[in-house]
Amino acid sequence: MTDRQQALGSGNRRQGPDLWLKLLSWLDWLCWILLITALALAHLAEPDFDSGLVRYWQIPLDPNWDQTLLSYSNPLFASCLALSLFTLGLHWRRNKRQTDSLRLNLYLLVLFSAVALWLLSGLSAR
Incomplete structure (x- = not known):
């Protein structure tokens, strides 16, 4: 060990999660919430499922995608992609150890x- 390493102790000076790690964790959670919300909106926007039971009971179906819900889900997916890429960039800058x-x-x-x-x-282009 060198004199500098002995002066610093074991070489690991981290005392626990700092502000950057907490920020990365919160951004991770926010990205997942955006993705799950966008997936839920996309699921609600899909056409009704046509099955034999639905035809037997003659339940009216909407065979088209709900364009309003799709118009809400696409920006959510785009913001999730942008925020997750931003968080990934922060992660690359912050973490330097193997x-x-x-x-x-x-x-x-x-x-x-x-x-x-x-x-x-x-x-949504259709």
């Missing part, structure tokens, strides 16, 4: 929101 967490949930958020935005953008 033992720091990878935050795989951010990569999943980017993937899910980008795919959902891509799929639903074609539906």
Whole structure:
């Protein structure tokens, strides 16, 4: 050990989660809430399911997507994608050690929101 390492102690000066880690955690939660809200709106916007029982009871169905709910869900997916990319950028700047967490949930958020935005953008253009 060098004199500097002995003066600093064990070399790990972190005392626990600092403000940046708490901010990253809150941004993670916010991204997941945005994604779940957007997915719920997209689920409510999809056409009614046509089954044999529905045809038997002659229940009227709406075969079209609800464009109003899609217009709300697309900006939510876009903001989830942008916020998760921003949070991922903060994570890359903050974590410098090999033992720091990878935050795989951010990569999943980017993937899910980008795919959902891509799929639903074609539906809202119709």
